[in-house]
Amino acid sequence: MLQDQEKRETKVIKYIKTFFQSAPLTQLESKKTAIADTFSKYNLEHKESIIYFMESIYQRRLSKLQESQNALVKAIDEAHKDNDHLLLFDYFTHLAFVQTDEGNSIGAVSSYGWAKKEVEKLNNPYLEALLNVNISDIYYKSGLYSQSLSYLDQAQRLIDENKIVKLNILSLITYNKAENYFRTKNYDSLKLCHEKLLGPKNQSYKLHTYQKRTGYYLSLLKHNYKGAILEINALFNDKLYVKNELEEQLLARAYLSDGQIDSAKFWVDKQLEQQSKVNHPEIKYQLYEMLAQIAERKNDDKLAAGNYKIALDELKQNIANLSQVGDKSSQIKINEVQNLYYVNLLKYQRERLWMLFAIALAVITVIIVAIFYRSSRQKRHYEQLLFAAKKQELATINSHEVRNHLSNILGLLDLSKDIETKEELLKIQRFLQHSAEELDKNLKNVSEKLSEKD
Template sequence: MSSLIKKFSLSILLVAFGVSISEASSYIYLSEDSLVSFIKIKDRNLQDKKIVDYIKLRFQQGPQNTIPEGKSEVYEKLDKYQVDDREALKYFIESTVQRRLSKLPEAETAMIKAIDQASKNKADFLIYSFISHLAFIQTDRGNPIGAIYSYGLAQKQALKLNEPLLQVYLNINISDLYYKLNLYSQSLYYLNLAFHIKEENKIKDDRFYTIISYNKAENFFRRRNLDSLQRCHDDLMGPNNKGYKLYTYQYRTAYYISILKHNYSNAITQIKELQSNKKYVHNDLEQQNLADAFYLNGQPDSASAIANQLLALPYSANHPEIKHQLYELLGKIARDSGDYKLAAVNFDLALKQSEESLNNTTQVGNVSAQIKIDKIENSFTDTAEKYRRERLILILISITTVFMFAVIALLYRSARQKRHYEKLLYDTKKRELAFINSHEVRKHLTNILGLVELMSESKDKKQEFLQVEKHLYDSATRLDEAIKNISEKLND
C-alpha cells in the first residue's frame, strides 16, 4: 500500500505542475482492488482524494484502448458501493477522457458539471480539485482569463481546506500560466511564494525544490538571463533534487545555456540527441527552441520547416503567444531571403497575434488584480474578525477578572464581618458567663460554705443541721442549676 501511495503522490505532482501524464515514461497500472480499498476509506476528503488520483492515473496515463472498459468498471464500482460523490466523479472521468482525446470544449463542459455536482454535495476537496483541473483545460483552450479566475477560486477553496500543500501546488500552476503569457516577473513571484509556503510549513518534499528550480530556469531562459539560468541549472545538478523528470530538467537547462551562450550548433546537437533519448520527456516548446536554434545558426530552411509544422498543430491555434513567435520567426527568415512581401505578411500575422496576446495579458492582469484585491479584502476581513474575536475574549476575561475580584472582596468582607460578629458574640457570652459565675455560682457556693461553717461551730450539730438543711439543699440546688446553665452556654 505504501508504494501505491507514493505512486499517487507522483501523479498529483505531475498534474499540479501542469505536466501531461501521457508524457510519463511508463504507465502505472492500478487494479480494481485498489479502487475498492479507496472507496472503503471512511474519511470523505481522503476518500475523494484517493479516488481522484486513481481516475487521473487510469484515464490520463493508461492505454487509450482501455478507456471504454475502464469507464464501465469504475462506474459499476462507484454505484455498487454507493459512493456519496459518485455523480461528480463520473463527470470528472468524462472530462478527463475528453481532455485526453483533445476534445477540450467537451472536457470543459463535463468539468463544470462535475463542479456543480460537487458544490451541491459540499464536497470540499472535489471542488478544489475540479476547479484546478478546469483551469488546466482553460489554459489548453487558450483562455487565460478563465484560467486565472479559476485559480483564484481554487485558492479560496485551498484556504478553506487549510492545507498548505494545496497552496504550494496552486502557486506553481499559476506561475506556469503567467510564464506562458510571457509575464515572467509574475511567474517568478508565484514560484517564490510557493517556496515560501513550503518552507514556512516545513513541507519535506524535495520534488518541490526541483520543480521550482526548473520553472525559475524556464523564466530566466526567456528573459535571456544567463547568470540566473546557470545558478538554477547548478541547483538542479545538486544532491537535493528528486523527481522522475529530473533527468529531463537537467539536460533541457543544459541546452538552454548553450543557446544563451550563442553556441547554437551545440544546442542543435543536444536537442536532437535528446529527441531520440527514451529517458528524456519532451514538451510542447522543444521544437520551437530547435527552430530558433536553427535560425540563429544560419539554417533558415530547417527553422522554417519546423515553424510551419508547429503552426499546423491544433495546440498552437489556442495560444497567440506561441503563434506570434513562430510568425515573427518566419518573417525574419523571409526578410533575410529578400522575400519582403512574404516577410510583411508574416510580420502582420505576428502583429495580430501579439495584439491578441497583449489583450489576453491585459485582461489577465485585470482579473489577477481583482483577485489580489479580493484576497486583500478577505485578509482584512479575516484580520478584523480575528481582532473582534480577540477583543471579545479580552473583554470577557476582563469582566471575569473583575467579577472574581468582586467575589473575593465580598468573601473577604463577609469573613471579616463574621469574625467581628463572632468576637462580639464571644465577648457577650464571656461577660454573661462571668456574671453567672460571680453572681450565681459564687453566691450559692458562699451560702453553702457559710451554712457548713455554722454547723461545724455548733455544739448540737444535729439540731443545727435540721435547722439549716432546707437552706443548704436550696443553695445546692441553685448552684447545680447555675453550673448546668454555664455548661449549656459553653456548648452553644
C-alpha cells in the same frame, strides 16, 4: 469517512493524470475504456464526473482542446451536484491548463479564481501551495515573470510554514522558477535550479523532463546553439521525456540563431500548421517574428514586412490579453485581500469574545473572593460579639450566683461555731445543703457554657 473519500479521489485523479499525460498515444484509447469499465463494475463514488475528467485529459493529450473543455464542463456540472470541493478544485485547475494551452489567459485566470474559492473551503495548505504554483504558470506564460516568481515564493512559504514533506511539489516549484530564470536570461539562478533538480531530494513523474529541459536551457543561454539543437532533437526520441508546446519553437529559434535558416523555417511552419498553437497570440507573435527574420536573411523585404505586420498584430492581441489578465488577477488579489480581512475579522471577534469572557470570569472571581472575605470578617465579628456576650454572662453568673452561694456557705460555717442547740445546727445544715446544691448547679451551668462551640 469524508477524509477516506478524499484520499480515494486524490489517488484516482493522480493516477489518471499521470498515466494519460505520459503513456504512449497508442495505449490511451484501450486504457480509457478499461478504466471506465472498472468504475462501473465497482460503483466508484462520483464516477460520472471522473469519467468526464478522464475524457478531458485524453482529448487534451490529442491536442483537441475544445473537446477537452467540453468534457470538463460536464465533469464540473456533475461535481457541483454533490458539492465535492476537492473534485471541483481539480477540475477548475485542469480547465485553466486547457485554457492556457489555447492561449485563453483570461479564461485561465478566471478558472484559477474558481479553484481558489474551492481550496479555501477545503482548508488544505498543500493544495493551496499547489494552486499558487499553477497560478504562477499563467503569469509566466503571459511574460509577467516577477508576478510568477512571487506566487512561487508564496507556495514555498506555505510548504515551509506547514512543514509539508512532499518532494513532488518542491521539484515543481524549483522547475517553475527555472523557467522564469530562463526567460529573464538569469543564467546563475537557472544553473542553481538545474543543480537542485539533479539532487536526491526530488520526486515527480516529470523529473527526468525537468532535468533535461533545464539542461538545454543552460546551453541556449550560453549561446551554445549547436549543443542545444542536438539536445532537443535527442529528446524527441526519448520515451521518458514529456514535450511541451514551446519545445519546437525553441528548436526553431536555436536553428535561426545558429544560421540554419531552412531548418528554422521548417519548424516554424510545422508549428503554424498545428491547430492548438494557432489561437495563441504569444506563440504566433514569436513564430511570425522568426519568419520575418528568416525573410530578411533571404533578402525578401516584402515578405519580411508582411510577417512583421502579422507579428505586430499578434503582439497587440497578446498585450490586450495581458491587460485583461491583469484585470482578472487584480480581482483575484482583491478577493484574497477581502478573504484575509474576513479571516482577521473573525479572528478579532473570537479574541474579543475570549477577552470579554476572561474579564467576566475575573470580575466574578473578584466578587466571590470579596463575598468570602466579607463573610469571613462578619463571622469573626459575630464570634467576637458572642465571646463578649458569653464573657459578660459568665461574669454575671460568677458575681451573682457562684459568689452569692459561696458567701452563704462561708457565712453559715462561721455561724456554726456559736451554735448551742441541736435544732439550730440542723437548721444551719439545711441551709448549707441548699447553698451547696445551688452552687454545684451554677458551676455545672458555667462548665456547659465554656464547652459550647458557638
